[in-house]
Amino acid sequence: MSQHLFEDQAPERLFSLRGRVVLLTGAAGGIALGLSKAFAAAGATLVLADCNVAVHERAAQFREAGADASSTTFDVTDEAAVARAVAETVERHGRLDVAVANAGIIVRQHLLELAVEDWKRVIDTDLTATFLLAREAARVMVKQGSGRIINVGSIMNQVSRPLLTAYVSAKGAVSAFTRALAADLGGTGVTANVLAPGYTETPFSQAGLTAFRDFVSDWTPARRWGKPEDLAGAALLLASDAGAYINGHTLYVDGGFLAVTK
Ligand SMILES: NC(=O)c1ccc[n+]([C@@H]2O[C@H](COP(=O)([O-])OP(=O)(O)OC[C@H]3O[C@@H](n4cnc5c(N)ncnc54)[C@H](O)[C@@H]3O)[C@@H](O)[C@H]2O)c1
DSSP states (O other): OOOOTTTGGGGHHHHHOOOOOOEEESSSSSSHHHHHHHHTTOOOEEEESSSTTHHHHHHHHHHTOOEEEEEEEOTTTOOOHHHHHHHHHHHHHHHEEEEEEEEOOOOOOOOOOOOOHHHHHHHHIIIIHHHHHHHHHHHHHHHHTTTTEEEEEOOOGOOOOOBBBHHHHHHHHHHHHHHHHHHHHHTTTEEEEEEESSSSSSSSSTSHHHHHHHHHHHSSSSOOOGGGGGOOOOHHHHGGGGGGGOOSOOOETTTTGGGOOO
């Protein structure tokens, strides 16, 4: 049987990001480290963005390791800044293939005490900024005839816990927004999906709190917290040709957390 029967399905071709340009927000953070490693390993050109100047150091580390990586600082809730970052990416690299809305914040406050300023801050950062990046990226990608929008969600896209009203509302809406993207971008070659981590050890998470740490490990069928590197396979699937027929989907990478109850 000829090797041609399956050679176009070779994983090194299907999952390759060689020649692809990835713009990733929240790129100084913990989850972003796992995503950036996966994209760099697949050969992508990385544009790492964050409001924290630590992102420059992160990009320097990736360059030292042989990746094609640059960095930029802006606030993802600033409409003009998002548009500028997308335009600069295209000016510099000629294209934008993958836009990842990963920047996020959380406010832990009981509903009865939740200030409208905190509600708005979370909705702005976790939902409205996702819209801003997707819109700007899609304007480029539709013209290109191809592209991948990846919005980073959470298990909180589907379930809730006390004290997370604003976060759960924003993240749940990110799944709905992503379905709307798939509908509006139908027939353009651009897909949009949510990559939704479970409890993952980063500065953002509460892995340092012993009781909570044990609760998550006991509940999760994997019997451990996630690591940013656990997201690599799913990130490459959604970013590459391998994921061409996955659209409007929320992919949970949670060690089975959402599958079980007690
Ligand atoms: N760590 C977890 O357990 C977990 C679980 C599920 C989902 N997530 C999601 O993963 C994403 C990343 O989280 P993380 O755990 O890496 O957190 P992190 O705090 O380590 O990283 C978040 C990054 O976003 C940046 N950021 C925040 N607001 C910004 C703004 N307005 N403009 C630009 N940059 C901004 C921060 O500077 C930071 O570098 C978030 O969307 C979060 O909701 C995390």
